[in-house]
Amino acid sequence: MAEKGRSEYRVDQQPAFVLHTYPWRETSLIVEFFTRDYGRIPLVARGAKRPMSQYRGLLNPFCPLAVSYSGKGEVKNLTRCEWYGTIPMNERVLMSAFYINELLVRLLPRGEPEPALFTIYYDTLKKLAVEKDYLIPLRYFERDFLKVLGYALPSGPFPAKHYRFVRGDFVANDNTAFEGSGISGSTLEALSSNTLQSGTQEWEARMLMRDLIRYYLEDAPLNTRRILNELNKL
Missing domain, CATH: 2.40.50.140 (Nucleic acid-binding proteins)
Known part of the structure; x- marks a missing residue:
């Protein structure tokens, strides 16, 4: 109060x-x-x-x-x-949880009430702590967070085979091979309907979210991503 x-x-x-x-x-x-x-x-x-x-x-x-x-x-x-307790994070998911925190610090304006996002954040932390395939709830959080910021993904349908994110917009591309990152229509549909599968779909969604977040950060680097890249080189 x-x-x-x-x-x-x-x-x-x-x-x-x-x-x-x-x-x-x-x-x-x-x-x-x-x-x-x-x-x-x-x-x-x-x-x-x-x-x-x-x-x-x-x-x-x-x-x-x-x-x-x-x-x-x-x-x-x-x-x-x-x-009021803790959400235990093992080493495998800890950097992902810090990544979520950095997104909020970097992109969420101060002083704007977002009770729905607070619930999504809390639920995502709990899922990261217990789910074996923690990358999928991470993709859903990125999607929902961007929607709160006013950057919602297209709602579909997605009739084209492939799409690219170019300068803030999605461009259909029916070629099976093209330059730059892309995402299939079926993966966009799965991401929109909470039916994302591990493997190729999760990887495509991850690359898409990386492009979207980099665009809205105006290419400013994320510290958590830099640290993770350095750890992977050890």
Whole structure:
């Protein structure tokens, strides 16, 4: 619940996840939260780096939290943080989960409520933790996130054999071989209807999402993708 007074704005018990933290001064952190009712917000966790801080061990990603905060201006003060468990991530999926967080930090505007996306995010984290083929829920999250941002995929039908994403639009191409990345009509249909299969369809969807996200990031690189590429070279 939010309360507005003459001096400050206060929110209590807001469901949230930590997306990223930044050091602030000697003992504090600025924490980027993704909240259910207020979207992405930055909060100052004062004294969070002190050994006896009330926030010690709480401000970690992928843990459902309830946060309370107050203050003026865009960056307000975290006043309370309650822990509601954790979503265990093994090494195989951890980088994918950090990738999702980076997408939210880079593309989701601050202060825009997205309760439906919050639910999708929470559900995706749980699926990453338990599903053997975790890449498919990752593709669905990318699709749904782009839709929230106003970049929805075409709804179909997809009569052509192949499509290409060119300068912000989909272009049909019935040739079986063509330059650049492409996606089959059947894969686009599967991606739209939640029937994506592992293997070729997932790979085509992954390449498409990579092109789409790179386009909307204006070719700015993602740190998680760079780190993953470096790890794959070891």
